[in-house]
Amino acid sequence: MANQVDISIRAQDQASVAISGIANSLRGLEGAVGNTSNVLASHAAGISRADMAWGAFAGTLSANVAMAIAQATSTLVGFAQNSIMTAARVQELEAVTMMLGKKAGMSATEITSSTEAIKKLGVTSEVASNLMGQFIRYNLSAADAIKLARVAQDAAVLSGQDSSQTLGQLLHGILTYQPEVIRMAGLNVNLEQTFIDLAKSTGVARSELTQTDRVQATLNAVFAEGAKVAGVYETAMLEPGKQLRSLMGRELPTLAEEFGRSFLEAFGTTVMATRELVKELIVAVKEGGSMHAMLSQLGEAATI
Numbered sequence: 001m002a003n004q005v006d007i008s009i010r011a012q013d014q015a016s017v018a019i020s021g022i023a024n025s026l027r028g029l030e031g032a033v034g035n036t037s038n039v040l041a042s043h044a045a046g047i048s049r050a051d052m053a054w055g056a057f058a059g060t061l062s063a064n065v066a067m068a069i070a071q072a073t074s075t076l077v078g079f080a081q082n083s084i085m086t087a088a089r090v091q092e093l094e095a096v097t098m099m100l101g102k103k104a105g106m107s108a109t110e111i112t113s114s115t116e117a118i119k120k121l122g123v124t125s126e127v128a129s130n131l132m133g134q135f136i137r138y139n140l141s142a143a144d145a146i147k148l149a150r151v152a153q154d155a156a157v158l159s160g161q162d163s164s165q166t167l168g169q170l171l172h173g174i175l176t177y178q179p180e181v182i183r184m185a186g187l188n189v190n191l192e193q194t195f196i197d198l199a200k201s202t203g204v205a206r207s208e209l210t211q212t213d214r215v216q217a218t219l220n221a222v223f224a225e226g227a228k229v230a231g232v233y234e235t236a237m238l239e240p241g242k243q244l245r246s247l248m249g250r251e252l253p254t255l256a257e258e259f260g261r262s263f264l265e266a267f268g269t270t271v272m273a274t275r276e277l278v279k280e281l282i283v284a285v286k287e288g289g290s291m292h293a294m295l296s297q298l299g300e301a302a303t304i
Contacts, residue, residue: 079256084267086126086253087260093129100136114142121149122163122246124253131171138175138215148174148219151187151226153233157242158186162249163233174218182218187225194221 094115101111111132118128128149135145152167159166166185173181179191198217199206209217236242284291 080259080263083256083260084263085260086256087258087264088267090125090129090257091261091264093126093133097129097133097136100133104136104139106136106142110142111136114145117146118149121146122153122250123149123167124164124250125257126253127164127168131167134171134175139212140216140219144219147223151222152185154226154229154231155186156245157232157236158229159184160245161185162245164249164253170222174215174222177214177218182222186229187222189218189221189225191218191221194218 115128115132153163156163156166169185
């Protein structure tokens with residue numbers, strides 16, 4: 001009997017140990033499952049945050065791309081408009097210069113070749129055509145126009161400008177006898193003494209000097225000063241600063257001009273059609289026109 005009781009107690013003890021072991025194992029499994037769930041939840045949260053971050057990045061990227069496209073389109077449209085207007089202005093000056101040259105007895109070939117020679121000296125088409133037109137107007141030689149463009153190359157280095165800007169200033173100073181304008185272009189001339197010397201050499205009073213006399217004398221004074229700085233252009237062109245001015249002042253405007261020339265025919269047609277439409281509208285809204293009565297009624301209604 002005692003043996004049976006002892007066996008029973010040992011069996012119960014063994015069962016309790018086994019049950020405790022199973023319970024501990026279950027609790028360990030539960031902890032492992034819990035840890036796994038936490039890990040999965042953490043990964044899920046990370047994935048969710050990554051999705052949100054990617055979504056925000058993608059949205060920002062799309063907005064930036066759209067903005068860049070809009071800016072590029074606006075820039076292209078602005079460039080096209082500027083190109084067409086530049087080409088139109090050059091075309092206008094070329095036509096005027098050709099007309100003035102023919103009136104002065106110059107051939108179309110002579111006018112064109114002289115203008116091209118000026119452009120080859122680092123001058124834009126607009127400034128070159130204007131220079132030729134003004135020289136023809138004041139009965140100055142085409143050779144002197146080319147010579148002035150060469151002087152402008154050297155003077156531009158001293159004034160810190162591009163050749164086209166400097167040539168424009170020199171031309172303005174010469175035609176208006178303004179030494180301060182010529183000085184801004186990099187050359188220092190004494191026109192007061194120049195005119196006194198000219199009057200003495202020609203045997204006339206200073207007040208009797210003609211406009212052409214004064215312009216030619218001013219031009220000669222500029223040539224004399226220009227000779228003192230001859231050659232600085234070639235030296236400066238070895239440096240990036242001068243090359244940048246040439247890029248901005250001549251090459252980019254030339255690109256714009258040539259780009260715009262392709263659209264001049266269409267531009268001309270559009271301008272002419274728009275002018276005709278505006279003329280018709282002017283007639284229509286004037287008193288007696290087809291729209292005048294309606295506009296008058298609207299005006300009266302607006303005053304109530």
